[in-house]
Amino acid sequence: MKIALLGYGKMGQVIERIALERGHEIVLKKDEFNTYDGLSTADVAIDFSVPTAAVDNISNCFHANVPVVSGTTGWLDRYNEMETLCKEKQGGFISSSNFSLGVNIFFELNEYLAKIMAQFDAYKVSMEEIHHTQKLDAPSGTAISLAKGVIENSAYANWTMEDAKSNEIHIEAKRIGDVPGTHTVTYDSTVDSIELKHTAHNREGFALGAVIAAEWLAGKKGIYTMKDVLNLESK
Numbered sequence: 405m406k407i408a409l410l411g412y413g414k415m416g417q418v419i420e421r422i423a424l425e426r427g428h429e430i431v432l433k434k435d436e437f438n439t440y441d442g443l444s445t446a447d448v449a450i451d452f453s454v455p456t457a458a459v460d461n462i463s464n465c466f467h468a469n470v471p472v473v474s475g476t477t478g479w480l481d482r483y484n485e486m487e488t489l490c491k492e493k494q495g496g497f498i499s500s501s502n503f504s505l506g507v508n509i510f511f512e513l514n515e516y517l518a519k520i521m522a523q524f525d526a527y528k529v530s531m532e533e534i535h536h537t538q539k540l541d542a543p544s545g546t547a548i549s550l551a552k553g554v555i556e557n558s559a560y561a562n563w564t565m566e567d568a569k570s571n572e573i574h575i576e577a578k579r580i581g582d583v584p585g586t587h588t589v590t591y592d593s594t595v596d597s598i599e600l601k602h603t604a605h606n607r608e609g610f611a612l613g614a615v616i617a618a619e620w621l622a623g624k625k626g627i628y629t630m631k632d633v634l635n636l637e638s639k
């Protein structure tokens with residue numbers, strides 16, 4: 405399979421290694437300064453760039469008729485625009501705040517736990533995410549996805565990085581050293597706490613998940629999620 409890499413930083417380089425190991429060919433490595441030359445020859449594109457470049461990268465894929473997997477975070481206020489363009493151009497699209505198998509299992513557990521905890525007023529939920537100091541966005545896309553998973557399954561209405569009201573989920577973002585990504589969901593009461601935690605030990609899981617998503621998406625049209633790729637059924 406011919407792959408275009410849109411973004412060739414920490415993630416792009418791990419994705420390249422895993423893609424080559426799985427027998428794929430890299431036909432474009434797009435960074436801030438080069439062009440999209442070669443994009444139209446790709447079977448699929450993988451975008452792990454920066455929040456300000458993601459929309460351009462994804463749009464160019466739809467215009468070039470190349471299905472695109474996007475892992476970039478911090479641009480999702482423009483997701484609907486990309487969804488509309490994808491439909492208009494009959495493109496293929498998967499966007500996820502986190503492509504690792506472990507985090508996608510964690511997302512399912514988070515939704516399941518949220519449904520249970522919605523019955524118990526004594527507990528208040530909060531979230532913490534820890535990432536490396538080079539990360540541009542806060543809170544992480546994964547923390548936002550976790551908060552949405554709780555909101556869709558409970559009476560919580562919103563998330564905030566400020567002081568949380570009773571119907572809001574507080575998210576704390578910490579930036580420490582080279583931490584690849586740690587997320588904790590805590591339900592706290594006066595007598596005990598329940599914690600759900602995912603710790604990435606490196607970037608391999610994110611990159612492997614993105615390559616698996618690209619293999620799955622190549623040749624398809626439509627808008628999908630990692631639930632489709634991993635065949636995960638919400639309970």
Ligand SMILES: NC(=O)C1=CN([C@@H]2O[C@H](COP(=O)(O)OP(=O)(O)OC[C@H]3O[C@@H](n4cnc5c(N)ncnc54)[C@H](OP(=O)(O)O)[C@@H]3O)[C@@H](O)[C@H]2O)C=CC1
Nearest residue numbers: 411412413414415435436453457475476477501502503610
């Ligand atoms: N969904 C997931 O599973 C995961 C998502 N992420 C997200 O992926 C993104 C990238 O992370 P990471 O690799 O660590 O970040 P890096 O900062 O290491 O890499 C970003 C890359 O994007 C490049 N870039 C800048 N402008 C453009 C442009 N216009 N077109 C294409 N590329 C451009 C940068 O190029 P240059 O060096 O020339 O500036 C750099 O190579 C982040 O948003 C992060 O949150 C990260 C891990 C997992």
Ligand SMILES: O=C(O)C1=N[C@H](C(=O)O)C[C@H](O)C1
Nearest residue numbers: 477501539544545546584585
């Ligand atoms: O920037 C990162 O590094 C990561 N970003 C993603 C996010 O914002 O959730 C996923 C992962 O946690 C690593």
